[in-house]
Amino acid sequence: MENLFDNGKIAVALRSARSAAGWNQQEFADRMGVAKSTVARIETLEMAAKGDFLIKAMRLFREAGVDVDLHTKGGLSLQISDQTVAAVVEALQDDSKRRMDRKR
DSSP states (O other): OHHHHHHHHHHHHHHHHHHHHTOOHHHHHHHHTSOHHHHHHHHTTSSOOOHHHHHHHHHHHHHTTEEEETTOTTSOEEEEOHHHHHHHHHHHTOGGGSOGGGOO
């Protein structure tokens, strides 16, 4: 049961950090050099993330201004830089990145 909890904690951390960085699954997969299905399977607990995957993901998140601490007592924590927040807000306001049915 502990392994499932640990894998769940990793899945939540990956999804949260990916979202905080402003990346969808495909963008994250491209940065990681893996298939989108690999990211989806890890995030939905269909497979466990391997050590090298986690190391690379944490480095990419850190470079994007998102620090992930999986060892926080009682949970996990994400520290998101102001610069990253500003960049994601700017991207969210970019109409060219919206689906056609969501354009303002």
